[in-house]
Amino acid sequence: MSGHYTARVSWITVTKPKDQGGLGIRDLYVWNKASIIKLIWLLFFQSGSVWVAWFRLHFLKGSLNNFWTMKKRQNYSWLANKLLKYRGVVYDWIKMRIGNGLTCRFWTDNWSPFGKLLEYFTGAARSRMGIPIATTLSQLYxxxxxxxxxxxxxxxxxxxxxxxxxxxxxxxxxxxxELEGKTYGRYSTGAIYHLLREDSPIVPWSKVVWFSGGIPKHIFHAWLLVLNRCPTRDRMLRWGLQTKAECLLCNNSLESRDHLFFNCSYSWIVWAPVAVRCGLQPNRSWDRTLNHLQALTGPRANKRLSLLVWQCSLYLLWGERNNRLHRQSFKSADSLRLLIDSIIRNRIASFRDSNHALASSMFQRWISSS
Incomplete structure (x- = not known):
């Protein structure tokens, strides 16, 4: 089946860490860049390598200093030109420590707190100093x-x-x-990856979506809903699609994420009783419910149970909405609550082998208000 499909969430968001609102999937472009930079590190810090010796002799004419000044050429290999392309990225991390000054070049090596002096002094200011490009510090002392x-x-x-x-x-x-003020004797691709990747602000809801013991498909669906990336009818109308606007669960209001969870009369009948069983004060507002879950304190068993039930409710209500749209299949609110009860009981039972005390506390809490 051919056609053009768009992603619900941008790749930039997907590759962000979970605490920054993403899925924590590694950005392979950035990872590849970090892997290429390792070759530059090898040039400067692994002199015993055969490849390093060959590269220094063949491309750098025997001097590492030439790495900062040589130009890319068409007759160079793809790899050689790629290493030259990333010089500006690694320049601040490769520090020249001064001894006798015989090999440190005044203009191009990173020996001063001002970085590359070719860029620190521009135009006439540089020419008036009268210092040739290949001059070393020892020649000026x-x-x-x-x-x-x-x-x-x-x-x-x-x-x-x-x-x-x-x-x-x-x-x-x-x-x-030197990375972020610390000197390292080994190369870490992961550390460079994190330095190259652009950080975003920490999102307050990450621990509500990503928590230990959650059901993976429920967690993923909750993540989509928090980002408001599920195709509710209000979004489809904004995309220009021809569709009805009414909520598929109650047929009374415009369907949107905030309406479905839990301003909709049907979803409220499902959510309110199960929220009470967790010790939550049910609220019809999406934002207030999310804020309330973020602020949960107290025993770990109660918090985990609340998040399990919330995510399970989101998942099953969305599934019921889709069944009504695509299969013309309808379930009552009582049936959905019974299904939530069954899923939660089974999930709690799965914790018995790893943490019997936690499972017991969660189960007692869940059945005490049933």
Whole structure:
């Protein structure tokens, strides 16, 4: 069956962590980028590798410093050009530690707190300093003094001030891998992935949707509803589809997520009694119900039971709505409550082997008001 289908939730949202409103699925584009960056790390910190030795000799002409200045070329391999493409990403993470200054290049290595000096000084300010592009720090240091022209700009003053704190010694220059102020001796693809991925604000409802012991299909459906991504009739009308506007459960109001859960008379008859059995104060407002669940305190058994019942109610009510639309099949509110009761009992029973005390507390709570 061919055709064009659109996703309910954007890939950007899906790849966010669960506490940021996503599914926590890894973004393979970003992960691949982090994996490619590992090759750059190998160039600078794994000199014993045969591939590193070959790359340094063949592409970098024997000097790592050339990595920051060489240009992409068509006759280079795809991989070589890809590594050059990501230089700007890794530059701030590869720090040059100054010893004798023989290998540290003034303009291109990351040796100062100002980053790449080629970008820190622009245009005329750079040309007036009269320093060739391949100049090393040792070539600018004579008899304990830095051979630089007088400062004419604020940036030059800042650099000269920093240089007064720097003295060359007999040790060799070396590179360090620094992430967020910490130095690491090993490469972590996962750590780089998290640095490359853009963070979003923490959502307050994540622990209401994602909790230990939940039923996976109920959890996923609750996530879609919290994001308001289920195809309710109000959304379908906004998409331009020809459909009726009335709620399929009560036929009295415009169908929307907020109406279905639980302003609808049918869904309210289902939800209110089972909410009371969990010790909840049922509310017809979607937002107030969600806020109330987020603020739940007290025994873990009561909180888990409340979330199980809430998600189960959402799932079965949506299923009843779809059955009425697609199969012309109708169930009474009593039948739906009995089905909720059966599902919850079975789910509680599944906890007995792993946590008998928790299962017992949940079961007593559930049957005490039945």
């Amino acid at each position: 004579r008899r304990g003094q830095w051979m630089l022209s007088h400062a004419r700009t604020e940036n030059q003053v800042s650099l000269l001030t920093f240089l007064t704190t720097l003295t060359l010694n007999d040790q060799n220059d070396y590179y360090e891998w």
